[in-house]
Amino acid sequence: MTERLINILLESFPKIFLQGLLVTIPLTVISFAIAMVIAMVCAMIQIANVKGLKQIVRFYIWIIRGTPLLVQLYLIYFGLPDLGIVLPSFPCAIMVFALNEGAYCAETMRGAIESVPKGQLEAGYCVGMSYMQIMRRIILPQALRTAFPPLSNSLISMVKDTSLAANITVVEMFMTAQRIAGRTYEHLALYIEVALIYLIFCTVFTWLQRLGERKLTSVSGGGSIHA
Amino acid sequence: MLEVTGLKKAFGGNKILKGVDVSLQKGDVLCVLGPSGSGKTTMLRCLNYLEKADAGRMRFMENEYDMPGISKKEISAYRRHTAFVFQNFNLFANKTAIQNVTEGLIVARRMSRAEATERAEKALIEVGLEGKFDSRPSQLSGGQQQRVAIARAVAAEPDVIFFDEPTSALDPELIGGVLDVIRGLAENGRTMMIVTHEVNFAHNVATRVIFMDEGRILADAPRREFFGAEQLPRIRSFLNSLERKE
Numbered sequence: 223m224t225e226r227l228i229n230i231l232l233e234s235f236p237k238i239f240l241q242g243l244l245v246t247i248p249l250t251v252i253s254f255a256i257a258m259v260i261a262m263v264c265a266m267i268q269i270a271n272v273k274g275l276k277q278i279v280r281f282y283i284w285i286i287r288g289t290p291l292l293v294q295l296y297l298i299y300f301g302l303p304d305l306g307i308v309l310p311s312f313p314c315a316i317m318v319f320a321l322n323e324g325a326y327c328a329e330t331m332r333g334a335i336e337s338v339p340k341g342q343l344e345a346g347y348c349v350g351m352s353y354m355q356i357m358r359r360i361i362l363p364q365a366l367r368t369a370f371p372p373l374s375n376s377l378i379s380m381v382k383d384t385s386l387a388a389n390i391t392v393v394e395m396f397m398t399a400q401r402i403a404g405r406t407y408e409h410l411a412l413y414i415e416v417a418l419i420y421l422i423f424c425t426v427f428t429w430l431q432r433l434g435e436r437k438l439t440s441v442s443g444g445g446s447i448h449a
Numbered sequence: 450m451l452e453v454t455g456l457k458k459a460f461g462g463n464k465i466l467k468g469v470d471v472s473l474q475k476g477d478v479l480c481v482l483g484p485s486g487s488g489k490t491t492m493l494r495c496l497n498y499l500e501k502a503d504a505g506r507m508r509f510m511e512n513e514y515d516m517p518g519i520s521k522k523e524i525s526a527y528r529r530h531t532a533f534v535f536q537n538f539n540l541f542a543n544k545t546a547i548q549n550v551t552e553g554l555i556v557a558r559r560m561s562r563a564e565a566t567e568r569a570e571k572a573l574i575e576v577g578l579e580g581k582f583d584s585r586p587s588q589l590s591g592g593q594q595q596r597v598a599i600a601r602a603v604a605a606e607p608d609v610i611f612f613d614e615p616t617s618a619l620d621p622e623l624i625g626g627v628l629d630v631i632r633g634l635a636e637n638g639r640t641m642m643i644v645t646h647e648v649n650f651a652h653n654v655a656t657r658v659i660f661m662d663e664g665r666i667l668a669d670a671p672r673r674e675f676f677g678a679e680q681l682p683r684i685r686s687f688l689n690s691l692e693r694k695e
């Protein structure tokens with residue numbers, strides 16, 4: 223490796239890393255938090271079988287899951303201005319990622335809620351609790367425990383998927399690396415470098431996931447849920 | 450105290466209950482016998498509105514309900530006086546034994562935590578589970594889980610407890626212990642309606658026995674009479690068939 227290349231890498235590393243901390247991670251975390259709310263609401267609407275709303279939710283999930291994320295990003299960022307709706311790139315990215323992730327996680331969450339044996343709902347009714355009380359205190363805590371591993375996997379995927387936001391001019395990690403690569407012509411080195419930084423972030427999230435899972439099993443006292 | 454007339458229920462055109470009349474007096478231990486598929490579970494679920502009846506009238510204490518038309522409010526008022534013990538226990542898997550008992554008391558009956566805990570401890574001791582207060586359902590045997598479920602039912606001091614085959618999901622060696630607990634409740638004068646295949650238990654503990662077959666009640670008699678000599682051939686053959694299995 224030449225001295226020039228080493229210097230480029232040493233100089234670019236903190237830049238890309240910082241852009242990760244300032245853009246990639248906030249983009250991921252904010253989008254994911256909103257996605258969780260969307261997912262929870264959509265899952266509950268489907269479980270509780272709210273007429274009308276349920277069809278809307280099914281439609282939304284169908285659209286999102288049947289179209290590429292990149293197309294969704296383009297549609298909102300480059301397409302909507304044709305209708306006079308212009309959104310800045312960062313909020314636009316948050317919106318698209320949240321809506322996209324929300325649809326997938328809604329299905330995860332619905333599955334997790336449905337995996338809690340129905341008898342517990344009936345037992346709750348029999349001791350006088352209301353549907354919402356049973357949901358909040360009995361069903362959802364168990365469902366979230368079930369959903370935690372797949373949801374954390376989704377979160378980790380999202381760290382990487384945010385690189386697509388570069389396409390709509392969000393200056394996140396990948397875009398930063400791209401620009402430096404374009405300026406210095408060190409494509410191979412810079413893309414390896416940005417890959418490594420993604421790897422660092424994802425490893426940290428994976429580590430947090432393990433921690434969370436361990437905490438959840440110790441709270442539940444381990445063991446499986448009986449039917 | 451509880452009187453139901455003309456209870457009907459069909460699942461998708463398949464008539465399960467074809468006009469059932471059943472009543473309970475205070476202090477009754479009513480055992481419900483009958484072959485598999487005769488509608489025992491369905492009847493019990495209708496009686497606690499886990500299943501909506503197609504027809505039927507219910508008189509309970511001073512209230513009268515049209516069973517298909519009962520309102521949510523009336524159901525929850527009614528359920529304050531009843532409890533249900535399921536074949537599969539249906540404990541709250543994310544709660545400890547004692548939390549399973551206190552949950553309904555605190556959340557639905559707005560009892561203070563201290564009072565609920567005191568009641569729950571008493572109920573768990575009554576069913577022989579001192580020392581298991583903080584166990585999760587997954588750490589308990591089937592018999593222990595069912596006893597938690599019984600404690601959960603008893604702690605609310607209901608006027609009636611419904612049991613749907615409380616020992617059918619248990620290993621043979623655990624059945625006796627749970628039946629003993631229910632026998633203890635009977636001795637304390639609890640009003641109960643118990644669907645069971647344990648004929649000996651019915652013979653020893655019931656005050657009254659009803660026999661269901663194909664969605665109807667074929668016999669409804671005090672225990673002595675039911676197990677006495679003058680019995681319908683259909684019932685005799687059912688009891689004989691159970692004996693042969695044992």
Ligand SMILES: Nc1ncnc2c1ncn2[C@@H]1O[C@H](COP(=O)(O)OP(=O)(O)OP(=O)(O)O)[C@@H](O)[C@H]1O
Pocket residue numbers: 460465483484485486487488489490491492614
């Ligand atoms: N939710 C349901 N949907 C459709 N059919 C049902 C439903 N619940 C019960 N049935 C049918 O109703 C009939 C009576 O069932 P039920 O569970 O009341 O019988 P049971 O007397 O309790 O029998 P067992 O002794 O086996 O528990 C059965 O044929 C069953 O298939």
Ligand SMILES: [Mg+2]
Pocket residue numbers: 489490491613614
């Ligand atoms: Mg049954």
